[in-house]
Amino acid sequence: MLETHTRAVGEVTVPGHPWFGEHQLPAAAPPDTIREMLRSEVRDIGYPYQPLLPAAPITLPRASYAELFRASAALLDLVRRAALETAATTSGRLAAYGMPDSENQLFVADRFIEERYADCVARPDVVIGPDGPKFLEFNVSGALGGPVEAHCRLEVWRRLYASDSGRLPFDYRSPLAARVEMFRSLCAELAVAPRVALLGSARDQGGATRFFDIEIDYFNNHGMTARFFEPEDLHEAWDCPPNLRYPLGLRNFTIPDWLELGIDTAPVQAALDNGCLLVGTQTSTFLSSKLTMGLLSEGRPWMSAAERAVVERYLPWTRILSDRRTTRGDKDVDLVQFVIDNRELLVLKESLGMSGKEVTLGREATQREWESAVTTAAPNTSIVQDYIDPHTCRLPILADTDDEPRNVDIAPVLGPVLLGGRPAGVFTRFFGDGRAGIVSVLGRGSSDNCAVAV
Template structure:
């Protein structure tokens, strides 16, 4: 624990090297060896499927309270627009599946009542945000109970709390606790549905290298907050509903993705059985439409029901994005033929498939051979299930890092990708991913081996 007189927060021009949005204050590393910081960070995240990282943070990323709050405020506003945009594509689930060109693998795990499907689709979300020349830019929305962030933010935050608390337990920063906010969401959900406060956490240890700690952390916290909770492998999920009424689980967390389970050969039939027998797993399968990058393309182009204020919000926080097909669209007052425009403006655009994880199915134009880019654009335009989006040149902030084997921490300019978590519409902490060695490109921990941290407000 740090002493109260320790200088925790530094001010000065080096605090933010890339954009004034980051502010001019940051948190200095705690007065312990880098090896101690690394050992504590590794210990908290152990056995959760999180990979080794050569560069780990030596302090949390600190934002001004106004910037920290802005990420959540805009996330909530844009999520509402994303939801409305996705649901308007067709009046039924079947119509939306066709409109989005969803693969056959996604034509499952819907509940029978469409209102329930739509009502609980956006319970859990995390957009990906970079800070561009004009401030925050929302690159995509991840809407799923299986998104990364809750366990990672909880684990990083636990270390920073231990290292920075003074003798009275006071901290030089504040942050939302993702587990606490999510427990509150489930309490509210159980009350709304008039079911017992019992939460089924559905996942598979096969998706975590065989360990269950990733799920155990969550169920143990739920239990500490007055929620009966149990981790279920899919083969055991029948026990959540095929039992006496007082032992049934009316709600649960859907902590898996269909593609991941398909790759592992895990059958989803038990999940459909649970849904059919009254176990509501959130977010519902309708969240797939909200997560689709096509939704951002539709939203960026503008919807007829949007107010002037909503259009202004979209224009400010979303980079120019279009669903790619052989058609005309607009850019400001300019009318353009989309496919030729995308081919000719390779260096300023990114091509993304509608569904993808960990940076897969993404091509950055400036890093792609011109001939390959043209072929990819023309091919994607034929299917209509991809987007082109303005490339946002990320701005940087300064962070202290602890390299594996180093005797001292060092500072680096990083371009973080922020992921504010929203559970039931409430702020729940911010995940940050970054390259600590100056590397640029698609930033994901599992896909491109970046580093991660949590974000706090000062």
């Protein structure tokens, strides 16, 4: 087991975890310059105002950076297999997962294609606990946050830290370069022209299109043809001469978000039915469900000893909540009673949810609130999971009025992005004042950054 320790940086004693390493980059420009550059890069991408900003990237040892992607790839493979084996058909999986009726749409007719390209875009949420990385959940969706946001932060750090020769004091994986390579490989595999449709809506980004324009410009400057489509314009991706069609695209929306905004998904189904494959496919919803984490944690009959060891090492104890008995270490326990009796050890999460919503931390609830949440949760639609006390690293932080960065011990949630299985950068979120808890930029007002390797 890795033990918590302190490390010295200059005259400052820094509490943290050895997994984060010893190296910390200093701020590379005056505070006003850093603030202006960071806010300029993320302008008009649907981000809320962040009063606390990082003054440098989060630095990780190369071994830790590599471990994030190695473990992510191994677990994503297990997540995919666990989700697909719940039932032999899509209708069976919808029933097994208790999916709402709204999710029973936008499937590709060819089931092999549907399942083959479900996991193209993934980002787990990882915290560093006493024993190292723990994967709290897997986000599997073309609409997940991370690639564009991390790219924007990396652009700032790249400009600030580059030497006169262009060398950087750190390494990183470019999210948008990985996105291009993913689509280049998909086009070759499917034997289609390198023309990519990015499907989304400015209505989901505060009315601006810059979130999509950043990717479109990158694609078009790196050997592929790309275009942003609002759903109302999506027919132009397939109802046109063959040489102008977009046979492949990124599905950058979620059904719940578009339902909330009143956006019709019928044009998406029409595009799918007419040969425009949008990844990740709708089957990604099963992979992203937190129930899949419960299935893996409890173990599946087909898992090898090595696969069980990976799950034991990287996943917190997680169970699908229902009135039954299960294992806790080497003990057999009544699940519901165990959960009620151990509020401070556990977290309750609904199977579907984003931005930290539908999550109850036992230690932040009263016993009465906890018992009510547990007993009213519908059977087999929520999970309970060990609360992982997150360990910290030190990062220079800038508030709006700071003349100099302040070193803060933060507890980051790390988001290693995988695009077509390729490492695509590490998106990070944290509370700039050092708090822990449910971390979300959109839902909880946290700050964001990216992690690099040194």
